[in-house]
Each structure stands twice: as structure tokens, then as C-alpha cells.
Amino acid sequence: MTDSAAQLAPLPDFPDLESHVRPDDHQALRLWLRLLSCTNLIENEVRSRLRAQFNTTLPRFDMMAQLDRVPEGLKMSDLSRYMMVTNGNITGITDQLEKEGLVERVKVVNDRRSSLIRLTPAGKKAFAEMAAVHEQWIQTLFSDLPDTDRTTLHGLLGRLKSSIHSQLPSLA
Amino acid sequence: MTDSAAQLAPLPDFPDLESHVRPDDHQALRLWLRLLSCTNLIENEVRSRLRAQFNTTLPRFDMMAQLDRVPEGLKMSDLSRYMMVTNGNITGITDQLEKEGLVERVKVVNDRRSSLIRLTPAGKKAFAEMAAVHEQWIQTLFSDLPDTDRTTLHGLLGRLKSSIHSQLPSLA
Numbered sequence: 001m002t003d004s005a006a007q008l009a010p011l012p013d014f015p016d017l018e019s020h021v022r023p024d025d026h027q028a029l030r031l032w033l034r035l036l037s038c039t040n041l042i043e044n045e046v047r048s049r050l051r052a053q054f055n056t057t058l059p060r061f062d063m064m065a066q067l068d069r070v071p072e073g074l075k076m077s078d079l080s081r082y083m084m085v086t087n088g089n090i091t092g093i094t095d096q097l098e099k100e101g102l103v104e105r106v107k108v109v110n111d112r113r114s115s116l117i118r119l120t121p122a123g124k125k126a127f128a129e130m131a132a133v134h135e136q137w138i139q140t141l142f143s144d145l146p147d148t149d150r151t152t153l154h155g156l157l158g159r160l161k162s163s164i165h166s167q168l169p170s171l172a
Numbered sequence: 173m174t175d176s177a178a179q180l181a182p183l184p185d186f187p188d189l190e191s192h193v194r195p196d197d198h199q200a201l202r203l204w205l206r207l208l209s210c211t212n213l214i215e216n217e218v219r220s221r222l223r224a225q226f227n228t229t230l231p232r233f234d235m236m237a238q239l240d241r242v243p244e245g246l247k248m249s250d251l252s253r254y255m256m257v258t259n260g261n262i263t264g265i266t267d268q269l270e271k272e273g274l275v276e277r278v279k280v281v282n283d284r285r286s287s288l289i290r291l292t293p294a295g296k297k298a299f300a301e302m303a304a305v306h307e308q309w310i311q312t313l314f315s316d317l318p319d320t321d322r323t324t325l326h327g328l329l330g331r332l333k334s335s336i337h338s339q340l341p342s343l344a
Contacts, residue, residue, distance in 0.1 A: 014333070014337060015250070015253040015254055016253070016254060016256055017234075017238075017254065017255070017256060019254055020238065020241035020242065020254070022241070026307060026310075026311060027319070027322050027323075027326070028307075028310050028311045028313075028314040028315075028322070029307050029310050029311075030326065031314065031322055031325060031326050031329075032214065032310045032314070034326060034329045034330065034333070035207070035210065035211055035214075035329060036211060036214075036215070037256070037333060038207065038329050038332050038333050038336065039207055039208060039211040040256040041256070041333065041336045041337075041340070042204065042207075042208075042336060043208070044256060045336075045340060062189075066189075066192065069192035069194070070192065078187070081187040081188070082187055082188060082189065082191055082192070083189070084188055084189060084209070084212040084213070084216060135198060135200075135201050138198075138200050138201050138204045139198060139200045139201075140339050141200075141335065141336050141339050141340075142200040142203065142204070142332065142335060142336075143200075143335065143339065144331075144334065144335030144338050144339070145328075145331055145332055145335045147199070149328055149331060150199050150200070150203055151199075152324065152328060153203060153325070153328045153329070153332065154199070154202065154203050154206060156317075156321055156324060156325045156328065157203075157206045157207060157210050157325070158206065159316075159317055159321060160210050160314065160317055160325065161186070161206070161209060161210050161213065162316065163313065163314060163315065163316030163317045164210065164213045164214060164217075164313050164314075165186060165213075166316050167312050167313050167315065167316070168213075168217060168313075
């Protein structure tokens with residue numbers, strides 16, 4: 001893939017955040033609107049499929065995904081950081097999932113004030129079913145992008161992430 | 173920029189959606205989690221600055237941004253498509269902004285059932301102030317990414333968008 005090839009790739013006009021980009025808009029702003037459009041497209045589709053096929057929401061799915069990867073459980077504050085949302089949102093979702101028997105709160109030894117949240121066996125099972133289907137959805141949405149383009153895109157987004165973090169040291 | 177350079181770029185471990193990616197996760201899923209992490213980083217930062225500096229929310233800013241680019245106004249349904257959110261959300265934000273004198277509803281000639289939403293002069297002025305500052309934020313967040321990388325990234329995200337749309341023909 002060359003830069004010029006990417007530049008010349010024809011892009012039909014879909015009605016979205018990019019539709020009213022002006023020629024004099026700066027490159028960073030155009031790039032941001034395209035990044036956001038791609039994310040919104042995928043997120044909206046995943047959200048609607050999770051609702052239709054699993055009667056669940058994206059924040060619930062995201063929380064279960066994080067917990068699935070740390071079997072010993074996560075503190076509320078860590079969960080919030082990994083999910084990139086505020087603590088307030090986490091509490092409500094945890095309460096819901098706990099009521100449904102999908103997660104449980106476990107006391108931390110030597111720290112009476114905080115507890116770990118972890119998936120129950122039922123939660124692990126429910127998540128495994130959703131995760132397999134979810135991964136299929138993502139693979140399908142990316143399927144027209146050749147492997148080399150994916151690798152390059154992954155690398156460039158890594159650089160973007162570093163750029164953002166270097167400007168926001170408080171996040172590091 | 174070469175593919176291998178992008179692959180080799182060191183990426184510190186920030187606590188986010190990517191933190192628990194496993195070696196055996198498929199490339200598309202890893203790419204999606206990185207895309208989402210970048211978007212969330214920027215969106216969370218913009219959201220918190222809009223609140224702190226302009227006492228406003230991201231959906232309000234996004235709606236005003238779309239309206240600013242179409243001076244004659246937009247129907248609720250078009251606005252919803254451009255903003256990539258559901259109609260329900262739009263109604264509430266429109267009501268708020270109308271109450272504050274920042275947008276107005278205008279009757280459409282020959283179509284009694286629908287109206288156009290457009291910025292008032294006060295709305296245009298308020299948005300112009302926010303937009304200039306917002307663009308600075310975005311430029312700063314992208315500032316460590318060289319121009320050639322931005323061009324390549326813009327092109328690749330264009331291809332990704334086409335890939336998504338080819339899998340979701342209902343969105344076209």
C-alpha cells in the first residue's frame with residue numbers, strides 16, 4: 001500500500017459526521033471526524049445486534065469483556081479505567097449484573113473498603129456465547145480491508161494513541 | 173512510513189480497552205479495540221473540556237456543528253443521520269437549545285408535518301467561539317503524528333468505512 005493509493009481510494013458520500021466537511025477544514029479535524037464516523041458505525045451496529053440477539057447493552061457487554069480477561073476480578077476504579085468510562089456508570093451496571101447472577105462482589109483481604117468484581121460461572125458462560133458471535137461481527141465489518149492495510153492501520157493508530165497520551169500526561 | 177515501522181513503534185501500556193488483548197485475539201478485534209480506545213480518549217477529553225470551558229455537552233456541540241454547516245437548516249431525520257444517533261436523542265437536545273435561543277424550528281413550505289431546525293444568530297455566534305477552540309484541541313491531540321502518517325491514516329480509515337458500508341448495505 002502506498003500513501004497515494006490510500007489518498008485516491010474513492011469514498012462514496014455516506015450521510016454521517018463527515019458529510020459537511022469543508023475543503024478549508026484542517027487535516028486533523030477531518031481525520032478526527034472520519035475516525036469518529038468509523039467508530040460510530042461499528043458501535044451503533046454492535047449495539048443494535050447485542051440488543052436484538054442477546055437482549056443486552058454495549059456497556060454490559062464491555063464490562064463483562066473486561067472481567068472475562070481478569071478471572072480474579074477487578075476493583076471498581078480499575079474497571080472504570082479499562083472501560084474508559086466514569087465510576088458512576090460502572091456502579092449501576094454492576095448492580096444490574098449482580099442481580100442477574102452474572103457478576104459477584106468479593107471482599108479484598110486487608111482492604112475493608114474495596115471489593116473486587118468478577119464474573120460468576122453463569123456470567124462466564126453467558127459472555128463466552130456473546131463474545132464468539134461479537135468477534136464474528138467485527139471480522140465481517142473489517143473483511144474488505146486487506147491484511148497489510150490492517151497492520152498499517154493498527155500501527156498508525158498506535159502512533160495516534162501515543163500522540164494523544166503525550167498531550168494528556170494526566171492519563172498515562 | 174513503512175508498514176514495518178508502524179508495527180515496530182513502541183506503545184506503552186496505558187490502562188484502557190486494549191490492556192487485556194490476548195496474543196490469540198484476531199487482528200480485526202485488536203484493531204477494533206485500538207480504534208475504539210483512540211476515539212474514547214479523544215471523545216472523553218473533548219467532553220470534559222466542553223463541560224469545563226463552555227458548560228455544554230458533546231451532543232449539543234455535535235448538533236450545533238451539523239447545523240452550522242447547513243445554514244438553511246436540517247430536518248430532524250437528516251440531523252439524526254448526520255449525527256449518527258437516534259431521533260429520540262435529537263428531540264431532547266433541540267428542545268433544550270431552542271429554550272436557550274440557540275436554535276429555532278422553521279416550518280417547511282409545502283410540508284406541514286415537518287420543520288427545519290437551524291441555528292439562530294446567537295447560536296451561530298456561540299458555536300463559532302466553541303468551534304475555534306475545539307479545533308485547537310483536536311490539532312493538539314494529533315500534533316505528534318507526522319503529516320504523511322495523517323494522510324495515510326485518513327486514507328485507510330476511508331477504506332475501513334467502505335468495508336463497513338459494504339457489509340451493512342442498509343446504511344448506504
